[in-house]
Amino acid sequence: MLSVTVAILAGLVLLTGVMSAVPALGGYLERIGQFLTGFKAIIGVIALILGVIGVIGSVSLLNVMLIIAGLVLLIELLPMIPGVGNALEKFARWLSTGQVIIGVITIIVALLSL
Numbered sequence: 419m420l421s422v423t424v425a426i427l428a429g430l431v432l433l434t435g436v437m438s439a440v441p442a443l444g445g446y447l448e449r450i451g452q453f454l455t456g457f458k459a460i461i462g463v464i465a466l467i468l469g470v471i472g473v474i475g476s477v478s479l480l481n482v483m484l485i486i487a488g489l490v491l492l493i494e495l496l497p498m499i500p501g502v503g504n505a506l507e508k509f510a511r512w513l514s515t516g517q518v519i520i521g522v523i524t525i526i527v528a529l530l531s532l
Contacts, residue, residue, distance in 0.1 A: 421468045421480055425528035428465045428487040431458055432521030462491030480531045483524045490514050 430437070434451035438444045454461065466488030472481035489496070489510040496507040513520065 422528045422531050424465050424468055425480060425484055425524050427454055427461050428491060429521045429525035430454055431461055432517050436518055458491050462488045479527050483527050486513060486520055487524045490517055490520060
């Protein structure tokens with residue numbers, strides 16, 4: 419349940435800026451996303467950790483999406499990781515070109531995992 423909640427939060431942060439296009443709920447979801455953007459790094463770290471721990475147990479689409487969303491949310495902090503930081507940053511920058519798609523898929527997978 420924690421993984422699902424973090425995946426939804428990560429998806430909302432990734433979709434900040436485009437949520438206003440959703441009819442009826444768009445403005446409300448946009449405000450939630452903007453508020454959560456202040457916690458972007460915390461949500462990213464938790465998503466990445468939960469995804470990695472989840473993959474160790476069993477590979478599922480939710481765990482993979484948590485890892486991907488966590489990497490995109492932590493794009494500014496990845497170079498600080500010794501050894502693999504620069505490679506992870508390049509990979510996250512490449513992934514960030516599809517940030518909206520990643521956000522949508524993360525939320526859908528999380529909702530389906532409920």
